[in-house]
Amino acid sequence: MTNTARTLYEKIWDAHVVERRDDGTCLIYIDRHLVHEVTSPQAFESLRTSGRKVRRPDLTLAVPDHNLPTTPRRTATGARVPIADAESAQQLEALEANAPAFGIRYIGDADAEQGIVHVVGPEQGFSLPGATIVCGDSHTACHGGLGALAFGIGTSEVEHVLATQTLLLKQSKTMEVRVEGDLPAGLSSKDLILHIIGVVGTAGGTGHVIEYRGKVFEEMSIEGRLTVCNMSIEAGARAGLVAPDAKTIAYVQGRPMAPKGEAWDKAVAWWNSLRTDEGATFDKSVVINAADVQPTVTWGTSPEDTVAIGGVVPAPESFADASKQDAARKSLEYMGLTPGQRMDELEVQNIFIGSCTNSRIEDLRAAAEVLKGRKKHPNIKWAIIVPGSGLVKAQAEAEGLDKIFVEAGIEWREPGCSACLGMNPDKVPAGERCASTSNRNFVGRQGPGARTHLVSPAMAAAAAVTGKLTDVRSLTN
Amino acid sequence: MNPIRQVSGRAIPFGRKNVDTDVIIPARWLKTITREGLGKGAFEALREDPANIFDSAEFAGSPILIAGDNFGCGSSREHAAWALLDLGITCVIAPSFSDIFSGNAFKNGILTVCLPQEAIDRLMEVAQEQPIDIDLETQTVTTPFQDRFSFEIDPFRKHCLLEGLDEVGLTLARDAAIAAHEAKVAQNLPFLAGAA
Numbered sequence: 001m002t003n004t005a006r007t008l009y010e011k012i013w014d015a016h017v018v019e020r021r022d023d024g025t026c027l028i029y030i031d032r033h034l035v036h037e038v039t040s041p042q043a044f045e046s047l048r049t050s051g052r053k054v055r056r057p058d059l060t061l062a063v064p065d066h067n068l069p070t071t072p073r074r075t076a077t078g079a080r081v082p083i084a085d086a087e088s089a090q091q092l093e094a095l096e097a098n099a100p101a102f103g104i105r106y107i108g109d110a111d112a113e114q115g116i117v118h119v120v121g122p123e124q125g126f127s128l129p130g131a132t133i134v135c136g137d138s139h140t141a142c143h144g145g146l147g148a149l150a151f152g153i154g155t156s157e158v159e160h161v162l163a164t165q166t167l168l169l170k171q172s173k174t175m176e177v178r179v180e181g182d183l184p185a186g187l188s189s190k191d192l193i194l195h196i197i198g199v200v201g202t203a204g205g206t207g208h209v210i211e212y213r214g215k216v217f218e219e220m221s222i223e224g225r226l227t228v229c230n231m232s233i234e235a236g237a238r239a240g241l242v243a244p245d246a247k248t249i250a251y252v253q254g255r256p257m258a259p260k261g262e263a264w265d266k267a268v269a270w271w272n273s274l275r276t277d278e279g280a281t282f283d284k285s286v287v288i289n290a291a292d293v294q295p296t297v298t299w300g301t302s303p304e305d306t307v308a309i310g311g312v313v314p315a316p317e318s319f320a321d322a323s324k325q326d327a328a329r330k331s332l333e334y335m336g337l338t339p340g341q342r343m344d345e346l347e348v349q350n351i352f353i354g355s356c357t358n359s360r361i362e363d364l365r366a367a368a369e370v371l372k373g374r375k376k377h378p379n380i381k382w383a384i385i386v387p388g389s390g391l392v393k394a395q396a397e398a399e400g401l402d403k404i405f406v407e408a409g410i411e412w413r414e415p416g417c418s419a420c421l422g423m424n425p426d427k428v429p430a431g432e433r434c435a436s437t438s439n440r441n442f443v444g445r446q447g448p449g450a451r452t453h454l455v456s457p458a459m460a461a462a463a464a465v466t467g468k469l470t471d472v473r474s475l476t477n
Numbered sequence: 478m479n480p481i482r483q484v485s486g487r488a489i490p491f492g493r494k495n496v497d498t499d500v501i502i503p504a505r506w507l508k509t510i511t512r513e514g515l516g517k518g519a520f521e522a523l524r525e526d527p528a529n530i531f532d533s534a535e536f537a538g539s540p541i542l543i544a545g546d547n548f549g550c551g552s553s554r555e556h557a558a559w560a561l562l563d564l565g566i567t568c569v570i571a572p573s574f575s576d577i578f579s580g581n582a583f584k585n586g587i588l589t590v591c592l593p594q595e596a597i598d599r600l601m602e603v604a605q606e607q608p609i610d611i612d613l614e615t616q617t618v619t620t621p622f623q624d625r626f627s628f629e630i631d632p633f634r635k636h637c638l639l640e641g642l643d644e645v646g647l648t649l650a651r652d653a654a655i656a657a658h659e660a661k662v663a664q665n666l667p668f669l670a671g672a673a
Contacts, residue, residue: 259668
């Protein structure tokens, strides 16, 4: 008898196959397409020159996020504050023109709903469990936190989806990351995913879609699941998934673009069937013991370069593989570190709390809990908190979180991608360290010469208070 | 897309593992609305070193790049592929590639060749002095020293690369099948059929 038990990924895949070719390549239908200003101009240009239309503008949502300065975008009289960088301004203008020209719904740079595409999609109910979701951005994996099959695509694929609402894909292999037991108190979803990437490595998930399984994920908030799935790409996997459950359904219900009435009932019935069948097998399985997870930080220039906050900078010779030893040497030189240095003694000069990984309300609450009644340390030259969307910003202000941040000496900004990547004015100066809640510590990612240490929101807040990387539990316990 | 059949010439013996897309093209270069001219920003941080391999008299303008495992990891920016093309690179040889990068490379007519590390080591050695030939038709990489390495490639990708086919045009021809899928979804999973 053939095994008909399927994984969650296989169920979503099967529901989206338009055609299967003899060589196994499938034409896959795309349910939702998010578009931002950086990876779309060339796609729209190609459509225009070839006389092609957008097949399903109603399944497409455009939001600018990468380039926007996080300082006020309108004057008191409502006039646009010009973007100083001419090329950034040009990309924004291109999206503002392309969206209406192709009939696509557009959320503007100063609209209340504007934000990072990966925060806006779930928040608006545009991203749904079981849907295929793409965007010209590798952190599209994020939406897998809702149980959607979501992945990043390049600009040619953006054009392909705009024109045909499909992609030609080979089915990925399946990988299970099973976390057993409970996370120790005071740890966050960010610590867990950094730990997982440290174990799996940045290429460990290549060719695979990860399903995160275990009680930890069942008990995790939707915000936490979005954080975990967001960084699947840092483990090499194009997509990550957590099976939708009652929490997911409660999260989606009532959002502006979520289904309603009879369609909602049908949706819930289908979503409840979206879990890996008993007896289904994964091509690869990684088991993590939750009790092993510590507040985690990165020391190097790859997201797999993780270490517990209580640990030390590793010696390059401690790695088995010669090429990893070489990479570690280069990383240490770039990061200005020497083997054996304690991580919790590293002084930082910059703090960034934001990005599609950690800019949701729960992240801001975690930072506020640490910062309440405290001040940033004199070492800290620059500290900003950038909400993921205008709605997150409004919610945080309604809860008074902004006051806590400002009283602590931290700037409270407008929503956008900000200092996660050096393509807007928010950059970390060369040679300085930043405790950052973003997702990549690559060379030059936060600006030329910037030294990034990836951390959770609570850990970034703790570093703001002490002026160095710090175990947040020493402040909260 | 230009058809690609053979790539012959000097190969840049780069060899580095886990080359991420921020190394290939830093974010500040992404503010363009065209595909051209990104070669200036390619490998920018590495090219600050005057002795870098990309600008050396010997390797500047070479059509082939040899790299280590997991080439092109990180972001989905297709600018990485455009930057390589603008440098004149139309073939990258490595033990493995990130999924998104290899798709982007393919869609721009860049051939990505996966070979085992031993073959890479040998090609790195040959590339110091001699040119390398890649033949897509026969799926082989050869050197003037009679080395011959075979590589695998997806038959559909091979066909598209050899013919320089436009994938969007090919898929648009499947309109009836796409419409049939849309009709089925509207019936069975109506909540996916349109964003409210």
